[in-house]
Amino acid sequence: MIRARVQPPHVVNIEDLRRVAKRRLPRVVFDYIDGGAEAELTLRANCSAFEAVTFRPRCAVATSACDLGTTVLDTSLSMPLILAPVGSSRLFYPRGEEVAARAAGAAGIAYTLSTLSGCSLEDVAAAAKGPIWYQLYLVGGRDCALSAIARARATGYSALVVTIDTPVAGSRERDIRNGVKELSTRKFVSMLPFVDQFLTKPRWLARFLADGGLMKFPNVVVRGEGPMLYADVGTALEQSMVSWDDLRWIRDAWNLPIVVKGVHTGDDARRAVDAGANALVVSNHGGRQLDGVAPTLRVLPEVLASVGDRIEVLIDGGIRRGSDIAKALCIGARAVMVGRAYAYGLGAAGGAGVARAIEILRNDLIRTLKLLGCASTAALDRSFVDVPPDWLRSTRQVRAKRAPRAGRSSPRLLESSLKPKGDVI
Numbered sequence: 001m002i003r004a005r006v007q008p009p010h011v012v013n014i015e016d017l018r019r020v021a022k023r024r025l026p027r028v029v030f031d032y033i034d035g036g037a038e039a040e041l042t043l044r045a046n047c048s049a050f051e052a053v054t055f056r057p058r059c060a061v062a063t064s065a066c067d068l069g070t071t072v073l074d075t076s077l078s079m080p081l082i083l084a085p086v087g088s089s090r091l092f093y094p095r096g097e098e099v100a101a102r103a104a105g106a107a108g109i110a111y112t113l114s115t116l117s118g119c120s121l122e123d124v125a126a127a128a129k130g131p132i133w134y135q136l137y138l139v140g141g142r143d144c145a146l147s148a149i150a151r152a153r154a155t156g157y158s159a160l161v162v163t164i165d166t167p168v169a170g171s172r173e174r175d176i177r178n179g180v181k182e183l184s185t186r187k188f189v190s191m192l193p194f195v196d197q198f199l200t201k202p203r204w205l206a207r208f209l210a211d212g213g214l215m216k217f218p219n220v221v222v223r224g225e226g227p228m229l230y231a232d233v234g235t236a237l238e239q240s241m242v243s244w245d246d247l248r249w250i251r252d253a254w255n256l257p258i259v260v261k262g263v264h265t266g267d268d269a270r271r272a273v274d275a276g277a278n279a280l281v282v283s284n285h286g287g288r289q290l291d292g293v294a295p296t297l298r299v300l301p302e303v304l305a306s307v308g309d310r311i312e313v314l315i316d317g318g319i320r321r322g323s324d325i326a327k328a329l330c331i332g333a334r335a336v337m338v339g340r341a342y343a344y345g346l347g348a349a350g351g352a353g354v355a356r357a358i359e360i361l362r363n364d365l366i367r368t369l370k371l372l373g374c375a376s377t378a379a380l381d382r383s384f385v386d387v388p389p390d391w392l393r394s395t396r397q398v399r400a401k402r403a404p405r406a407g408r409s410s411p412r413l414l415e416s417s418l419k420p421k422g423d424v425i
């Protein structure tokens with residue numbers, strides 16, 4: 001029944017999943033997923049940047065089967081898609097993180113568990129049948145992080161994602177208006193002006209209470225105190241700052257791949273490589289942190305020009321269609337992460353919704369490849385897109401600034417992928 005809710009004709013695309021999630025979730029929960037920082041300029045720009053890149057298909061090319069398979073950090077994925085860390089997913093659906101990890105594994109893609117999750121590292125690892133990554137914030141301090149790193153290691157997480165764009169929380173104005181802070185206090189008088197949002201969603205409320213109500217953060221275990229009580233994410237992020245110095249001890253504590261998430265410039269990309277990162281994510285936290293930064297797709301060429309031949313470069317932000325994934329790959333990303341696209345699915349229908357989100361993106365991507373006349377995602381390159389010329393200006397500056405280095409080679413060498421093919425600039 002719940003599966004039917006997210007099938008065609010009701011749900012054809014990610015925007016339809018968003019609509020179903022909006023109907024099912026209390027306003028405070030939906031807006032927490034959907035919203036961004038301040039005027040939400042970057043949130044919107046992340047999506048509209050994809051409109052600025054246009055395709056150059058090769059027509060009359062028969063592509064009966066398309067190969068979407070890839071590897072990221074030597075892990076095989078059925079398609080170049082990874083579920084991004086999304087904190088508090090357990091608010092969207094009972095045992096939300098386990099449910100999402102299970103759906104990712106069933107689809108042959110990786111799932112990233114946020115530090116600020118309602119389900120434990122161990123429970124998510126047991127539920128997931130595919131690759132899992134752990135995203136680290138330093139909430140609770142260094143000891144707390146070291147203990148989470150040890151647990152992640154012991155339970156089979158294969159990469160550590162270190163998010164670097166949260167020195168403080170962005171001002172998410174919808175959350176303030178909806179009373180996120182007050183609702184997290186557990187004090188009836190503070191909560192009272194905001195509880196009506198839940199009363200209009202009795203089904204969600206019944207499930208939420210049956211799942212234990214406001215969860216703790218089981219992966220933030222403070223010595224002598226136990227798991228940290230749920231705090232609004234803004235408050236939690238204020239204690240989460242990761243600096244380049246921290247990356248040193250994190251590198252020492254974790255000897256598997258490290259992914260630095262939240263890179264906005266070519267300069268920071270180089271710092272991430274120098275700090276020992278094995279991959280990075282061009283990400284602005286889905287427009288939830290510093291409003292007014294450039295959309296990620298716009299920054300991708302600069303980052304690739306800076307480090308694309310030394311490290312695997314991923315991107316997230318604004319991906320709502322398989323054609324968006326294709327555009328990011330054409331420009332040179334190794335793979336993409338999605339946050340809201342699957343979070344809407346989770347809120348709409350739990351595991352069936354996450355599975356549907358992945359299916360939509362997969363079907364879109366296959367169709368896009370066929371329409372482009374390209375048999376595999378590995379064969380996508382710059383010749384399949386037109387990129388606005390000013391996006392490439394900064395890449396020339398980066399290349400001019402960069403001293404020639406002998407480095408690790410990436411399977412998707414940037415210099416070649418950025419070199420214009422034909423008259424595309």
Ligand SMILES: Cc1cc2nc3c(=O)[nH]c(=O)nc-3n(C[C@H](O)[C@H](O)[C@H](O)COP(=O)(O)O)c2cc1C
Nearest residue numbers: 033084085086087114163285286317318338339340
């Ligand atoms: C509801 C929500 C919670 C998030 N929580 C985290 C988090 O705990 N850690 C983190 O690194 N990023 C977090 N992010 C950012 C995502 O990992 C990702 O960068 C972003 O969602 C990508 O943009 P998109 O939603 O347009 O796909 C969150 C995003 C959303 C929407």
